[in-house]
Amino acid sequence: MYWSFTTPFQEIENIRRQMNEVFQQYNAQSQYPPINIYETEQAIEILVEAPGYQREDLDLQLDNGVLTIKGKREVTPPEQAVILRKERAEKAFEKKVQLTTDLDMESLSAELQQGLLSIRLPKAARAQAKQIAIQ
Amino acid sequence: MNTIVKKETENKEVSTETLISPENAHRPQTNIYHTPETYILEIELPGVHNEGVDLEITEKNILVLKARNAYTHDSDKKVLVSQVRTGNFYRAFELGDQVDRESVEARLEAGLLTVTIAKQEKARPKRIVVSG
Numbered sequence: 001m002y003w004s005f006t007t008p009f010q011e012i013e014n015i016r017r018q019m020n021e022v023f024q025q026y027n028a029q030s031q032y033p034p035i036n037i038y039e040t041e042q043a044i045e046i047l048v049e050a051p052g053y054q055r056e057d058l059d060l061q062l063d064n065g066v067l068t069i070k071g072k073r074e075v076t077p078p079e080q081a082v083i084l085r086k087e088r089a090e091k092a093f094e095k096k097v098q099l100t101t102d103l104d105m106e107s108l109s110a111e112l113q114q115g116l117l118s119i120r121l122p123k124a125a126r127a128q129a130k131q132i133a134i135q
Numbered sequence: 136m137n138t139i140v141k142k143e144t145e146n147k148e149v150s151t152e153t154l155i156s157p158e159n160a161h162r163p164q165t166n167i168y169h170t171p172e173t174y175i176l177e178i179e180l181p182g183v184h185n186e187g188v189d190l191e192i193t194e195k196n197i198l199v200l201k202a203r204n205a206y207t208h209d210s211d212k213k214v215l216v217s218q219v220r221t222g223n224f225y226r227a228f229e230l231g232d233q234v235d236r237e238s239v240e241a242r243l244e245a246g247l248l249t250v251t252i253a254k255q256e257k258a259r260p261k262r263i264v265v266s267g
C-alpha cells in the first residue's frame with residue numbers, strides 16, 4: 001500500500017471497486033474462456049476469447065452434434081525474469097457446446113484474429129427456415 | 136429539445152479514450168515480470184487492434200492503459216450466449232521511480248500487449264570487479 005490523501009468516501013469507493021474485481025476474477029475463472037454464441041438463419045457462429053493463443057494451441061472437434069473447443073498453452077516468463085504478478089490463465093481448457101441444429105459438415109470454418117477465435121457452423125439446407133409459397 | 140442537441144455535440148468533441156474509466160471498463164488479466172534490466176507486462180486484450188490502444192505514463196509514473204475492443208455483431212444475429220468482453224479495457228500500474236520513462240516499448244500481437252519498460256541505470260545490478 002502507499003500513502004494517499006483521499007476522502008473517506010473515496011476510500012469506500014476504492015474498497016467497493018476492489019471487491020468487484022475479486023468477484024469478476026472469480027466469475028471469469030469459472031467460465032474460462034468466455035464465449036459468445038450467435039444464431040442467424042444460415043449459421044451458428046461462436047466467438048471465443050483466446051488472447052495470446054497461437055493457432056496450434058487450439059483444437060476444434062465436432063462429433064455427433066457436440067463441438068469441443070480445446071486449448072492448451074504455456075505462459076513462459078522471459079529469460080532471467082522474476083514473476084511479480086501472474087493472472088493469465090495457463091491451464092488447459094475444454095469447452096463443449098451442444099448443437100441441436102443439423103449442420104452442413106462440408107463448410108465449417110474457423111479463424112483466429114486479434115486473440116478472438118471465430119467459428120462458423122453453417123446450417124444444413126434442411127435445417128434452414130423455408131418460405132412456402134401458397135398456390 | 137435544445138439541451139439534448141447541445142449535449143450530443145459536446146460528446147463528439149471528447150475522444151473515446153478519455154471516456155474510458157475503471158467504472159465502464161473491463162480489467163485485463165496481466166502478468167508482470169522483472170528482469171535485471173527491465174520490467175515486462177503482458178496484458179491480455181482480446182479483440183483489440185493497434186489503433187484501439189492508448190498507453191500513457193503520467194507525471195507520477197503511473198502507466199495508464201486504455202483500450203477499446205471494437206468488435207460488434209450484426210443486429211440481425213440472435214444472441215444465445217454472451218460472455219466475451221467487448222467494449223473498454225482499463226488498468227493502471229504504479230511503476231515506482233526506478234523506471235526509465237524514455238525507453239518504453241509496447242507490442243500488440245494476437246490480442247496480447249507486451250510492454251517492456253527499462254530500469255534506470257542506477258536501479259540495475261552492477262557487477263564489481265575484484266582486483267588484486
